[in-house]
Amino acid sequence: SAVISQKPSRDICQRGTSLTIQCQVDSQVTMMFWYRQQPGQSLTLIATANQGSEATYESGFVIDKFPISRPNLTFSTLTVSNMSPEDSSIYLCSVEGSGLLYNEQFFGPGTRLTVL
Amino acid sequence: RKEVEQDPGPFNVPEGATVAFNCTYSNSASQSFFWYRQDCRKEPKLLMSVYSSGNEDGRFTAQLNRASQYISLLIRDSKLSDSATYLCVVTPSNFGNEKLTFGTGTRLTIIP
Numbered sequence: 001s002a003v004i005s006q007k008p009s010r011d012i013c014q015r016g017t018s019l020t021i022q023c024q025v026d027s028q029v030t031m032m033f034w035y036r037q038q039p040g041q042s043l044t045l046i047a048t049a050n051q052g053s054e055a056t057y058e059s060g061f062v063i064d065k066f067p068i069s070r071p072n073l074t075f076s077t078l079t080v081s082n083m084s085p086e087d088s089s090i091y092l093c094s095v096e097g098s099g100l101l102y103n104e105q106f107f108g109p110g111t112r113l114t115v116l
Numbered sequence: 117r118k119e120v121e122q123d124p125g126p127f128n129v130p131e132g133a134t135v136a137f138n139c140t141y142s143n144s145a146s147q148s149f150f151w152y153r154q155d156c157r158k159e160p161k162l163l164m165s166v167y168s169s170g171n172e173d174g175r176f177t178a179q180l181n182r183a184s185q186y187i188s189l190l191i192r193d194s195k196l197s198d199s200a201t202y203l204c205v206v207t208p209s210n211f212g213n214e215k216l217t218f219g220t221g222t223r224l225t226i227i228p
Contacts, residue, residue: 042203042218043160058215092159104150105216107159 002027002095004108012114013083020079021111023093028073031096033105034066038089049076049093083115117142122204122219129194130227136190137222139204149180149187152203154221160203164189191224199226 003026013019023032032049046066048056055068070076080087090110097104122139129135141149149166164171166178166187177190187206191198204219 042220043216044218045215104162104165106162110159
């Protein structure tokens with residue numbers, strides 16, 4: 001499986017500010033995804049990061065709030081804009097593996113965000 | 117009804133025992149199924165893919181029942197290191213580029 005890193009690993013931010021989270025993979029991957037895991041909850045897909053085109057957002061998530069970049073096949077960023085305490089969560093990027101079942105996904109270590 | 121449902125537990129099981137938990141899914145068109153393991157304050161890690169014929173990996177056995185729309189995970193001879201939250205994941209397609217839907221997880225604690 002690919003080695004995935006995320007920066008920052010954690011941050012505490014003030015309401016109304018924005019934070020950009022980086023996801024770096026050690027090999028080229030076609031599919032990259034961004035998830036959110038709120039306290040005590042399971043993972044919810046925010047969007048699929050598409051290389052060379054706009055990200056595909058899931059219902060309930062919009063580009064103005066969560067702009068995503070995917071400049072190449074090894075890197076993506078997620079920005080959490082105009083943050084509120086409700087955005088406190090763990091944000092994880094994932095990549096799709098190339099095993100027998102193509103939608104096996106492997107996750108980065110996550111970014112733990114606390115908004116005050 | 118939730119797309120993927122799991123008993124949240126916690127399951128408190130003595131070391132060496134066998135434990136099993138199920139996960140039900142609502143979309144009968146679901147094609148791919150996985151069990152992920154998530155340790156406290158860590159990212160989810162793929163434990164097993166679940167194949168139609170069922171599959172075994174060491175002490176872990178996964179089964180799929182399409183008629184009743186559930187998958188199961190059996191852990192034999194449980195170890196302290198098996199303590200974690202186990203996430204059931206389904207997706208509608210085998211062809212990649214499909215949304216993974218996660219259950220809320222079942223928390224397992226192995227007691228010495």
